Amino acid sequence: MTPPLHPLVMGILNVTPDSFSDGGRYLDAAAAIAHGERLIAEGADVLDIGGESTRPGADPVDAAEEIGRVIPVIAALAGRTRISVDTMKPAVARAAVAAGATIWNDVAALAGSPESLSAAAELGCGVVLMHMQGDPRTMQVAPDYDDVVAEVAQFLDARAQAAVAAGVAPARIWLDPGIGFGKTRAHNLELLAHLDWLTALGFPVLVGASRKSFIEHVAGDGSAGRGRLGGSVAAALAAVRAGAAAVRVHDVAATVQALAVERAIAAARSDV
Ligand code: HH2
Helix, strand or coil: CCCCCEEEEEEECCCCCCCCCCCCCCCHHHHHHHHHHHHHHCCCEEEEEEECCCCCCCCCCCCHHHHHHHHHHHHHCCCCCCCEECCCCCHHHHHHHHHHCCEEEEEECCCCCHHHHHHHHHHHHHEEEECCCCCCCCCCCCCCCCCCHHEEEEEEEEHHHHHHHHHHCHHHHEEEEECCCCCCCCHHHHHHHCCHHHCCCCCCCCCCCCCCCHHHHHHHCCCHHHHHHHHHHHHHHHHHHHHHHHHHHHHHHHHHHHHHHHHHHHHHHHHC
């Protein structure tokens, strides 16, 4: 398959005290807004704004707290770029859409609450359905699959069908394999190596591998945070080559630059 020429770059903006890579840096709304502006200037097509960490072992946050964290930031940035809200809660998604978000990024694939499917249909926003085995508190204890690629594809296919049955327009649905969500290093690599199973389902695919721990497990270099930049860019390029329509990243400038070089090389190849 020909990789998408202009995959979307989704910049991560975590308004949390405890996110695995940038927790605590942007909990203050002014700092978060300034960071969002920086990501837009670096070329982000979408900002993914979240107020609850989903890192392994993270504690849940209640809806009021999450709304208090993300809404001022969404309201300030919504006129400037496309905004997605990273939440498992319909109440937060509703408030975010009212404040200007147009995408609900749900790591629980609209199964986190009995109201999620109907809320997504009613809001009429884009939805990202992500695969996770278990929940954030326990997902990395003992991830287990017979065939991770087939099981993730079956799960996402079923969730997309459930969303359509609830009234979500198929054109608004995105799928995401959920790199690092209840997966070992081998599971993550298998999913990245066989992304065609997901693109074959007929929906655009989003991949979020940025700064995740499998990068350190592969490199064995003790890296953390921005120290995983090289591996993050490598994974984003591999995902785009395999047909991903969007990548969710912390390091927008480096990813945009890598994609520009990738595109220029592809153009030179087709010139000859
Ligand atoms: N990963 C994280 C959070 N949300 N959403 C989608 N669709 N895909 C992902 O891979 C994904 C996601 C975890 O990363 P991060 O936001 O950096 O950390 P935290 O959850 O600790 O805030």
